[in-house]
Structures are given as structure tokens and as C-alpha cells.
Amino acid sequence: MSHYFSNRETFKEIILIPVIATFLAISLGLLLLIFSGSSSEIALKALIALFLGSFGSLSAISETFTAATPLILAALGIAIGFRAGLFNIGAEGQIILGGMAAVIIGFSFHLPFVFHIIFVLLAGALFGAFYAFISGWLKAVTGAHEVITTIMLNLIAYRLLDFFLRISWIQKEGRNDPISKSILETAELPRIFYVLDPNLRVHTGFLIAIIAVLVVYWLIFHTTIGYEFRAVGKNLEASRYGGINPALTIIIAMSSAGLLAGLAGASQIAGILGRATPGFSAGIGFDAIAVALLGRAHPIGVLFAGILFGALIAGGREMQVSADVSLDLITVIQALIIIFIAAPILIQKLFPWIFK
Amino acid sequence: MNNHTTNKMQDVKTKKSTIIGLCLIFLGCMIYLFFGLGVEGQATFRLSRPTDPFALPNLILPAHSFIGASALLIAFFGGRIIIKAPKKYTIFIALSFFLAIAAFLVWATAGKSFSLTGMLQATLVRAVPIALAAMAGIMCERVAVINIGIEGMLLAGAFAGAVFGSIFGNLIGLILAILVGGFFGFILAALVVTFRVDQIIAGVAINIFVLGITSFLTSHLLKSNPELNDAPIFKSIKIPFFSEIPVLGPVLFKQNIFVYFAIFIVIVSTFYLFKTAYGLRARAVGEHPKAAETLGISVIKTRFYHVIMGGMIAGFGGAWFTLGSVGRFDEGMTGGRGFIGLAAMIFGRWHPIGALFAALIFGFADSLQQKLAILRTPIPSEFLAMAPYLVTIIVVAGIVGNAKPPQAIGQAYVKEN
Numbered sequence: 001m002s003h004y005f006s007n008r009e010t011f012k013e014i015i016l017i018p019v020i021a022t023f024l025a026i027s028l029g030l031l032l033l034i035f036s037g038s039s040s041e042i043a044l045k046a047l048i049a050l051f052l053g054s055f056g057s058l059s060a061i062s063e064t065f066t067a068a069t070p071l072i073l074a075a076l077g078i079a080i081g082f083r084a085g086l087f088n089i090g091a092e093g094q095i096i097l098g099g100m101a102a103v104i105i106g107f108s109f110h111l112p113f114v115f116h117i118i119f120v121l122l123a124g125a126l127f128g129a130f131y132a133f134i135s136g137w138l139k140a141v142t143g144a145h146e147v148i149t150t151i152m153l154n155l156i157a158y159r160l161l162d163f164f165l166r167i168s169w170i171q172k173e174g175r176n177d178p179i180s181k182s183i184l185e186t187a188e189l190p191r192i193f194y195v196l197d198p199n200l201r202v203h204t205g206f207l208i209a210i211i212a213v214l215v216v217y218w219l220i221f222h223t224t225i226g227y228e229f230r231a232v233g234k235n236l237e238a239s240r241y242g243g244i245n246p247a248l249t250i251i252i253a254m255s256s257a258g259l260l261a262g263l264a265g266a267s268q269i270a271g272i273l274g275r276a277t278p279g280f281s282a283g284i285g286f287d288a289i290a291v292a293l294l295g296r297a298h299p300i301g302v303l304f305a306g307i308l309f310g311a312l313i314a315g316g317r318e319m320q321v322s323a324d325v326s327l328d329l330i331t332v333i334q335a336l337i338i339i340f341i342a343a344p345i346l347i348q349k350l351f352p353w354i355f356k
Numbered sequence: 357m358n359n360h361t362t363n364k365m366q367d368v369k370t371k372k373s374t375i376i377g378l379c380l381i382f383l384g385c386m387i388y389l390f391f392g393l394g395v396e397g398q399a400t401f402r403l404s405r406p407t408d409p410f411a412l413p414n415l416i417l418p419a420h421s422f423i424g425a426s427a428l429l430i431a432f433f434g435g436r437i438i439i440k441a442p443k444k445y446t447i448f449i450a451l452s453f454f455l456a457i458a459a460f461l462v463w464a465t466a467g468k469s470f471s472l473t474g475m476l477q478a479t480l481v482r483a484v485p486i487a488l489a490a491m492a493g494i495m496c497e498r499v500a501v502i503n504i505g506i507e508g509m510l511l512a513g514a515f516a517g518a519v520f521g522s523i524f525g526n527l528i529g530l531i532l533a534i535l536v537g538g539f540f541g542f543i544l545a546a547l548v549v550t551f552r553v554d555q556i557i558a559g560v561a562i563n564i565f566v567l568g569i570t571s572f573l574t575s576h577l578l579k580s581n582p583e584l585n586d587a588p589i590f591k592s593i594k595i596p597f598f599s600e601i602p603v604l605g606p607v608l609f610k611q612n613i614f615v616y617f618a619i620f621i622v623i624v625s626t627f628y629l630f631k632t633a634y635g636l637r638a639r640a641v642g643e644h645p646k647a648a649e650t651l652g653i654s655v656i657k658t659r660f661y662h663v664i665m666g667g668m669i670a671g672f673g674g675a676w677f678t679l680g681s682v683g684r685f686d687e688g689m690t691g692g693r694g695f696i697g698l699a700a701m702i703f704g705r706w707h708p709i710g711a712l713f714a715a716l717i718f719g720f721a722d723s724l725q726q727k728l729a730i731l732r733t734p735i736p737s738e739f740l741a742m743a744p745y746l747v748t749i750i751v752v753a754g755i756v757g758n759a760k761p762p763q764a765i766g767q768a769y770v771k772e773n
Contacts, residue, residue, distance in 0.1 A: 032569070036576050087556055144753040147504060147556060148695055152745040155692045159745075163738035286564060293557065326575040331568030338561040343551040 013344065014301070016354065018294055020347055021340035022308065026050070029333040033325060046323040053318020054311035060318070062193070062200040066272065068310025069202075070095070070264035072209040074288035075295065075302045076216045077132075077260030081146075082297040083220055084253035085233035090135055090150025091261040092285025093157030097131040098124035098262025100164055102269040103276045106183025116186040121208075121266045128262015129255045131157070136254025140247035146254065154285070162278060172275070180276040189271040205267035210303070212260060217299040219256075229253050261285065283331070287313070290334045293341050309334070373441040380434030380452050387456055388427035391463035395419045399462045400469035404602045412602045419466035426459040457720070464733045475720075475727050476607045483712075483719025484618045484680070485510065485690070488673025489697020490704065490711035491621055492537075495666035496544075497706060498629060499659045500642040500764040504559025505544050506670050507694025508566035513537045513674020515570040518685035519578070521587030526679050529587055530672070533679070537671015538664050540566070545663040549656055552768035563694075571687045578685065589683045590614065614672075614680040619712075621669060626708045638662055642762035645769045655769045670694070692745065696722075699748040706761065714751070721747045 030043045038046075054064045074091045081088035102124040111119060135153060138144040164170060165178035172179050192207070193200040220226040231239040232249045240246055264284065273280055291309050295301030316330035340347055348355045399422070401415040433448040461470070489506050496503035503509075516536035521529025540562060547558040578585040590612040598609040629635035638658055640648040645655045673693075678685050696718050703717075704710030725740040733740075 032572070036573060038576075087560075089560065138749070138753050142753040144749070147560075148699055148752050149749050151692060151695045152748045155745045156742050159738040159742045163736055289560065290564070326572050328568050328572035328575060332565060332572055333568075335561050335565030335568055338557065338564065339547065339553075342553045342557040342561065343547060345551045 014296065017344050017347055018305070018341060020351060020354070021294075021337050024340055024347070024350075025333045025336035028336055029329050032332060033329060038325070042323055042325070046319045046325045046329075049319040049322045049325075050312070050315035052315075053322075054315035058197075059200060060314060062202040063314035063317070064307065064311045065202040065206050066310070067313040068306045069205045069209050069271065070268045070284045071288050071291050071309050071313075072303055072306035073205075073212055073264035073267065074261045074285055075291035075306055076209075076212055076299060077257035077264075078288055078292035079295065079297040079299065079302050080216065080220065080229065080253055080260070081257045082292060083226075083233050084229040084249060085236065086136075086139070086250065086253055086257070087147050088132065088135070088150055088254065088257045088261075089147055089289065090132060090153050090258070090285070091264075091288050092281050092283065093150070093154035094128040094131045094258040094261035095265035095268070095281045095285050096154075096157040096161050098128035098265030099269045099273075099276055099280060100161065100265075101127035101262070102187075102266035103180050103183060104170065106187035106270060107181040109187075110184070111186060113186045116184070117189060117270060120183070120187045120270050121263060124266020124269070125259045125263040128265060129259035132258020132261065133251065133255045136251040136258075139254070140250045158278075161276070161280075165276065165278065178278050182275045183270065187270055188274065189267060201272065203267075203271035205271040208263070208267060209306075212263070213299045213303045216260075220299065225249075225252060261288070264288075287334060290338050293338055370441050373437050373445065376445065376449070377434040377436075377438030380437065380449070381431045382434075383452065383456060384427040384429075384431030384434065387430065387459050388424060391459055392420060392423040392427055395423060395463055395466050397467035399465035399467075401465065401472040402469055403472055414469070415472065417462055419462050422462050423459045426455040430455055464728055464731050468731055470727075470731060473603050473606055475723065476603070477611075478723035478727055479716060479720040480607055480611065480615060481681075481719070482722040483715040484614050485673045485676045485693045486697045486700050486718045486722070487618050487622065487712050487715035488669055488676070489694045490700040490715055491618075491625055491708060492666040492670035492673065493698050493701040494625065494629075494706055494708060494711060495662045495669060496541075497701065497765060498642045498762060499638050499662040500645065500762050500767065500769075501545070501548055501659055501663050502555040502559065502766050503544060503663065503666055504556050504695075504698070505540065505562030505566075506559075506666075506697055507690055507692065508559075508563035509537045509540045509667050509670035510674035510677070510690045510694045511563075511570055511688070512540055512566045513671035514677040514689060515566075515573070515674075515685050516671070517675035518587050518678035518683070519584055521675075521679050521683075522584050526588045526590055530590075530675050530679055533675035534668045534671045537674060538668040541664040541667020541670070542660075544667065545660045548768065549659045549663075552770075555766055555768075567688060570685070574685060574687055585684045587679055587683045589679055589681065612680055614676045617672070621672075622708045622712045629708070639762070642764055645764050645767075649771070656771065659769070673697075696744055696748050699751050702761075703751045718744050718747060 030047060033043045033046060034040055053060055055061055074095060077094075078088050078091055102120045105120045105123040109116065109119065131153060135146045135149040138149050139146045162178065165180055170180050172181050189203045189205050191198070191200060191203050193202065220229065228239070228244045228249045231242060231244055232246045236246050265281065268280070268284070269276065287309055291305045292302060294308070295303070295305035312330050312333065316327050319325045319329070320327050397419055399417045399419050401417070403412040403415055430452045433452050437445050437448060464470075489510060492506050492509065493503055513533040513536060517529050517533035520532040524532070544558055544562060547553040548555045592610055592612045593616075595609040599605045601609070629639065637648065637653045640651070641653060641655050641658045649655050674690065677689050697715070700714035700718055701711050703714035704712070721743040724743050725737055728740055729737060
């Protein structure tokens with residue numbers, strides 16, 4: 001898989017293909033809208049809402065970055081996996097575990113402001129890392145394919161969350177529906193532009209995501225373990241002869257991926273939601289796969305792809321409100337983006353005059 | 357091979373059997389601790405209904421002694437594997453699991469009564485989509501194409517079955533569901549064979565795409581037109597005489613066409629893959645495409661045909677969710693059965709009959725939640741719902757040893773000029 005992510009790529013491959021893929025996918029999504037019986041006016045309205053909801057105003061931009069935050073964090077983890085030849089589909093489950101840990105720490109401990117946040121984020125990251133460790137360990141020791149184990153762990157995580165939200169000391173007092181207690185104010189990630197306008201939701205989690213981009217960049221390209229990730233991903237047998245322990249490398253890569261996904265879950269809880277409900281993960285783990293692919297498993301690429309997908313989600317919400325188009329259309333667009341990115345030959349055949 | 361490596365391999369083998377043996381002893385102890393201690397009374401398993409023409413007496417087991425004996429036997433198997441380090445211990449592991457499940461059922465039933473026939477019937481019904489997903493997987497992987505997209509193909513089949521079944525009736529709905537499955541098979545083949553997309557990425561993209569498009573169409577079309585999501589289901593067909601046999605009759609001969617066809621597909625695909633020239637060619641393409649091409653077999657065409665065929669089987673399996681059980685489509689209703697089917701395929705070592713038996717184990721785990729709810733066990737229902745997923749993880753983690761996929765699996769084929 002890692003042949004998709006070589007470092008010596010041309011401008012066309014890095015910029016042109018993702019841009020074309022995105023436009024192609026959005027156009028096909030709008031065609032689908034028209035084919036499913038909506039008028040072309042609604043499609044046009046949806047397209048406008050998609051742009052206005054993502055970059056049309058200050059609050060739209062804030063929403064875009066808010067939605068991008070967990071995507072960037074989780075996608076960085078998936079990118080590390082790709083570099084090490086692992087396909088981690090389990091980000092969704094790791095986000096759930098991380099979020100659950102964040103909720104528990106967030107409402108049950110009384111700590112001073114900054115310490116509480118750090119504790120919440122650490123707990124989320126550790127739980128996510130532990131959950132991914134299971135898949136990494138199974139892969140390293142028994143050779144169980146990580147795609148299947150991570151998907152099963154996702155499904156298990158959904159059930160765990162259902163169970164967890166019915167436990168009496170976690171469930172919100174006086175409620176019968178599955179909803180957790182709210183985290184304390186000291187555990188909330190502060191909003192970045194609170195002084196400017198308290199309604200701008202973009203929070204310090206976004207800064208953490210930027211720091212994570214830099215750290216992962218340094219990790220992948222400037223450390224020994226990063227080199228080992230890439231070596232194992234390129235050729236496992238050769239790396240073994242080179243003195244690398246592939247089993248250990250796989251476990252570390254998978255756990256770091258889970259750490260970042262767990263952090264994404266914790267930042268979502270501490271920055272936006274404040275409590276856990278069924279489905280609080282909202283498919284972020286799956287969107288993050290597309291983000292990692294679109295960013296070609298490069299931290300900087302992931303940053304931009306994450307912002308693009310954040311824009312799609314923020315715009316998609318606006319589309320839902322003003323044009324009454326279901327958010328699922330965004331999922332279709334994301335899948336199409338993955339297909340076009342993964343099949344560069346397809347795009348080159350469709351637009352031969354661009355790639356002469 | 358020199359002496360040193362032989363010794364090393366021997367060591368690895370002994371070490372592995374020691375670990376497995378210890379695991380079994382641990383399992384035995386756990387079973388006694390959790391299920392055996394404090395359990396009282398008898399477990400009554402009903403084998404037939406009083407109205408049946410040939411009524412069988414109930415199977416009554418004393419709970420405590422049965423669980424104790426099972427735990428002891430499992431620990432004994434563990435000890436035997438450690439001491440003797442036999443070459444083949446799969447049979448002991450299988451027996452231990454069987455005993456563990458029996459002990460669990462006896463514990464859950466202690467002091468109550470439980471219909472064993474009903475459980476077996478539910479097991480077979482639940483095994484159908486998993487077995488069909490596994491057959492789809494086998495068709496693709498035998499020609500060296502990994503099909504992670506089976507989940508999406510099942511979902512597409514379920515959706516097509518519900519919508520077209522509502523419009524045209526269940527038979528045409530079923531045929532169109534099969535065709536829709538085949539269409540996604542074609543898309544997968546085009547992506548991985550023609551455009552040489554990474555097979556796993558292509559499969560994941562298909563899954564996300566189908567999940568998105570079916571959810572989108574559900575909220576855009578089906579919510580406002582509920583008459584499009586109300587398909588007539590296939591009723592169960594009683595096979596005369598055979599359905600009167602106690603236990604086996606209602607389990608095997610009083611089912612809907614999905615069960616009969618699933619068994620039919622297993623038999624036909626076994627015959628096709630292992631007894632016909634076409635099957636031999638397909639397997640050659642999966643094992644060594646270059647050699648197959650040299651012999652005049654078109655690798656590209658063979659892969660296309662089989663992946664489309666796999667897609668059609670998955671589409672049929674998907675229709676089970678709507679036309680074979682509830683008649684209406686819900687978002688994401690396949691709940692990971694496609695992936696469980698892939699695990700069944702691995703467990704069954706890429707052989708249709710092996711995969712069918714594996715699917716039955718998963719079907720059993722899948723029906724636990726529904727059936728054990730009646731018995732009011734202290735285990736939360738969420739944990740029972742996890743059972744099939746946990747079993748899948750245990751299976752792919754290769755508790756049965758290392759199964760080998762076809763040689764050329766996952767590799768795109770580039771034809772030389």
C-alpha cells in the first residue's frame with residue numbers, strides 16, 4: 001500500500017489529482033441529488049450552501065476548523081499506519097474509547113483548570129492507544145489482518161458505548177435515555193476567539209492538531225522509529241534483514257495511531273460536546289481514512305485535506321439546514337474522492353489533456 | 357535445513373503447544389469459577405414441541421455436575437497438549453470450545469427450560485448471510501482479489517431487495533438485488549484489475565460509498581415514500597415428510613429459499629472450484645497468474661468473471677436482510693456481517709464447505725443475543741451482541757493455526773507484451 005505515498009511526487013500528483021478528484025466527486029454528488037428527484041434549483045442551492053457554510057463567513061470558517069480538528073488528529077494516526085503498511089480502519093472505535101475515557105475523567109475529578117484538561121486529553125489518548133494496541137499486537141503476534149480486527153473492535157466499541165451510557169454513575173441524573181453526565185467546566189478546552197466572539201466554536205483542540213501535525217512530521221521523517229515505520233511499510237522482509245524488529249514496529253505504529261485517534265475523541269468531548277451520547281463519534285474515524293488518503297499520508301497533506309473535509313462537513317450541515325439535503329451526500333462525495341485518489345490512472349484517462 | 361534450525365522449529369512448536377495448553381487449562385478454570393460455582397438445579401432443553409407428530413423427550417442435564425465435568429475435560433485436553441505436544445491439536449481445541457459453549461448454555465438454562473431446536477433454527481438462519489458473504493469472498497480470493505467490499509455489496513443487495521421488492525414483488529426484487537451486487541462486483545473488478553487500485557482501498561471505498569448512497573436514498577426517497585420500503589418477504593417452505601423429523605426437520609427443512617439456496621450455492625461452488633476445468637483455471641489464476649496466462653488462460657477475464665460472480669452472491673446474501681427477514685431497509689443494517697463472512701472464509705480455509713461450518717459457528721454467536729434474552733441471564737445484552745465480533749477476532753487471530761490464502765492474493769496483474 002505504501003507505494004501510494006512515495007516522497008518524490010510531482011506537482012501534478014500532489015496538487016492536481018486531489019483537486020480534480022474533489023471537484024469530480026462534488027459534481028457527481030450533485031448529479032446524484034438531481035437523479036434522486038431533487039430539482040436543479042435545489043442542487044444549485046445545495047452547492048451554494050456548501051460554499052457559504054464552509055468559507056462564507058467568520059463563523060462558517062470557525063465551523064470548518066472545528067470540524068477539521070478531530071479529522072486531522074485521527075487522520076494523522078491513520079497516516080502513520082499507512083507509512084508502516086497498516087490499514088487502520090479502527091479510528092472510529094479508538095475515538096469512542098478515547099471519548100469515553102475523557103468523559104469519565106472530565107466529570108469525576110475536581111482539578112484546577114489546565115491540569116484537568118491535560119488529564120482528560122491524556123486519558124483519551126491512552127485509551128485510544130490501548131484499543132489500537134490490541135489490533136497491533138494481534139497483527140504482530142498472530143498475523144491477524146488489522147482490517148478485520150479493527151472493524152470488529154469498532155463494532156465492539158459501539159456496544160461498549162451503549163453499555164457504558166446505561167451505567168448509573170455515568171448516566172446523567174434523572175435521564176432514562178443513554179446520555180452521560182456533562183464534563184466539568186475545568187475540563188473544557190477553551191475557545192480560541194472567546195474574547196472576540198463567544199459563539200465562534202473553534203477551540204484550542206485545533207492548535208493541538210497543528211502541533212500534532214508538526215510532531216508527526218518530525219516523527220515520520222526525522223526519527224529512527226519513523227524510519228523504521230517506513231522501512232517496515234515498504235518491505236517487511238528487507239527491514240527484518242536490516243535489523244528492525246517488524247513486530248514491535250507494527251505494535252508501536254498501531255498504538256501511536258490509536259493515541260492520536262483517542263486524542264481526537266477526547267478533544268471532541270472536551271472542546272465541543274461536553275458529554276457522550278450514542279453515535280457521538282459521528283463517523284469521524286471513517287472520514288479520517290479519506291483525509292489520510294487525500295493527504296497522501298503526509299502530515300502537511302493531512303492538515304490541508306482535514307481542512308477541506310472540515311469544510312465539506314460544515315458546508316454539508318448548512319446544506320442540510322438551508323437546502324434540506326441529507327448529510328449522507330457528503331459520505332458519498334468522500335467515497336468518490338477516495339476512489340479517484342486511489343485510481344490516478346482513472347483521472348489521467350478522464351482528463352488526458354491536463355497530464356500531457 | 358540444518359540441525360540448528362530444525363531444533364529451533366521444534367522449540368517454537370513446543371512453545372506454541374504449551375501456550376495453547378495453558379490457555380485451555382485457564383479456560384477450564386474460568387468456566388468452573390464463573391459458571392460452575394453456585395449454580396443449582398437442572399437445565400431442561402426442549403427438543404420438540406408437544407404438537408409434533410414424533411415428539412422427543414426433553415434433554416435434562418444436572419447443571420452443576422455437567423459444568424464441572426466440561427471444565428475438567430477442557431483442562432484435561434490442555435494438559436494433554438502440554439505434555440504430549442501433538443502435531444494436530446485442532447480437534448482438541450474444537451472440542452474444548454464445543455464443551456465451553458455447552459457449559460455456558462447449561463449455566464444460562466439452569467433451573468429453566470430452553471428450546472434447543474429454536475436455537476439451532478436461529479443459528480442456521482443467522483448463518484445464511486455470513487455463509488453467502490464467505491462464498492462471495494471465496495469466489496474473489498480464489499482468483500487473488502481481496503474483497504473487503506463485501507459488506508457494501510450486502511448492503512446494496514439489501515437496499516435493492518427492499519426497494520425493487522416493494523415495486524415489483526419479491527422475486528424480481530431478488531433478481532435485481534443480485535444484479536446490483538454483480539454491478540458492484542464489476543466496479544471492484546474494474547478498479548482493481550483494470551486500474552490497479554490497491555485492493556483494500558478499493559473495497560473500503562465501495563463500503564463507504566454504498567453506506568453513504570443507501571443512507572442518502574433512504575432519507576431522501578424512502579422516508580417520504582414508505583410504500584417503497586415495504587417489500588413482501590419470502591415465506592418459509594415446508595418440505596413434506598422431511599420437515600416432520602424431530603429436531604432436524606424444523607431446522608433444515610422448514611426454512612425460506614435463502615437457506616436452501618445458500619446450501620445449494622455451497623455445494624455448486626465446491627463442485628465448480630474443485631471438479632471442473634473452469635474452477636481449476638480460476639484457482640490457477642489465484643495461485644500463479646503468470647503460469648496461467650502462459651497456458652492461455654486470460655487472467656483479466658477470469659478475475660472479472662469471478663469478482664462479478666462474487667458480487668452477485670453477495671447481492672443475494674444482502675437480499676436476505678430485507679426480503680428474507682424483515683421486508684424493510686434500515687441504514688447500515690448489515691452490521692458487519694460482510695466482514696464476519698470474510699473471517700468465516702479464512703476459518704474455512706477458502707473452501708466453501710469449511711466456510712459454511714465456520715458460518716454456522718458465527719450464526720450461533722449471532723443468535724445468542726436474541727435467544728438468551730428469553731432466559732434473562734445476568735450478562736448485559738450489549739455483551740451478548742458482541743459475541744460474533746469477539747469470535748471473529750479470535751478466529752482471524754488464527755487459533756486454528758495459520759491458514760494460507762491463494763499465493764497471488766492482493767497483487768495486481770500486469771500483462772506482459
